[in-house]
Amino acid sequence: MSAISKIPQAHHRLSIHIGVNGLSFVVEDTQTHECLLWRNHSYSFPGGDYNEWAKEVGHVFQREEYLQKRFQRCHVMIDTPKHTLIPSNLFQPDQALEVLNQLFQTADLDEVNYFTVEAMNATCIYALPAPVIATVFKHQHKAGFYASVIPLLRYIMERKEYSRALMHFTPSHVDLILMQGDRLLLCNSYAIDRFSTAFYFLNFALKQWQLNPRSLSLFVSGSLKPAHLKQLCSFFPSVTVATSQWGLFPTEALNLQYGPHFFPVCVS
Numbered sequence: 001m002s003a004i005s006k007i008p009q010a011h012h013r014l015s016i017h018i019g020v021n022g023l024s025f026v027v028e029d030t031q032t033h034e035c036l037l038w039r040n041h042s043y044s045f046p047g048g049d050y051n052e053w054a055k056e057v058g059h060v061f062q063r064e065e066y067l068q069k070r071f072q073r074c075h076v077m078i079d080t081p082k083h084t085l086i087p088s089n090l091f092q093p094d095q096a097l098e099v100l101n102q103l104f105q106t107a108d109l110d111e112v113n114y115f116t117v118e119a120m121n122a123t124c125i126y127a128l129p130a131p132v133i134a135t136v137f138k139h140q141h142k143a144g145f146y147a148s149v150i151p152l153l154r155y156i157m158e159r160k161e162y163s164r165a166l167m168h169f170t171p172s173h174v175d176l177i178l179m180q181g182d183r184l185l186l187c188n189s190y191a192i193d194r195f196s197t198a199f200y201f202l203n204f205a206l207k208q209w210q211l212n213p214r215s216l217s218l219f220v221s222g223s224l225k226p227a228h229l230k231q232l233c234s235f236f237p238s239v240t241v242a243t244s245q246w247g248l249f250p251t252e253a254l255n256l257q258y259g260p261h262f263f264p265v266c267v268s
Helices: 050-063 093-101 130-137 149-157 195-208 226-235 252-262
Strands: 012-018 022-029 035-042 073-078 083-087 110-117 122-129 144-147 163-169 173-180 183-191 217-222 238-241
Touching: 012 130, 012 252, 022 050, 022 252, 035 252, 050 122, 050 130, 073 130, 073 149, 083 093, 083 183, 093 110, 093 122, 110 130, 110 144, 110 149, 122 130, 122 144, 122 149, 144 149, 149 163, 149 173, 149 183, 149 217, 149 252, 163 195, 173 195, 183 195, 195 226, 217 226, 217 252, 226 238, 238 252
Parallel strands: 012 073, 073 144, 163 217, 217 238
Antiparallel strands: 012 022, 022 035, 083 122, 110 122, 163 173, 173 183
């Protein structure tokens, strides 16, 4: 029996983040907030083929003994640019697909879900790749599936700074969230192919909302390189890697990648 299989799971949460270029996960003790295990697996970008993406995710599960164990608490965040927020009092579950189709071209293999963000009185509607969900569900029957923007929303909502922004960078899109006090100004994704494009969209959003970058607190996460952080720090006086007050990792790169795993997705 391996050392991993001996770790008890009674009060543990498995958090999985699935991107188009790789899968990472952490195992957290929900009582002590201790990070017991963290791993990352890279794979080739599968393009728009959801079935190939699901195969890559399946290969990771086959290689990782711990991912095959059954967890009562399992949160799966999937990178998807197909998400939108609407006021909860205007939301009708049977209209979720219609609302999303007004903004994005959903695919036949998209599964449309929704999640209520109570503190904002808003509902997040999002589309996830059904084959990828099915692959994870084979092993994690208790898993809840979310757009990766949802824990980022909860994180930025809890910050105390008045004018603040969060940028989550991926190789295919960038998530941007802008807030002033309790007011959400923007929560959107933009297709990109390089960091300079993400930087452009961030500055464009700030200009659109007339926010001064010199008085803004910027929080960042994702696959950012040191050169990217240096460029951001030259433009913004306050740049912080988005991570939790517990579960801190020894390097900036690890906090960028694994920090969001510790953000709460839901109350339970």
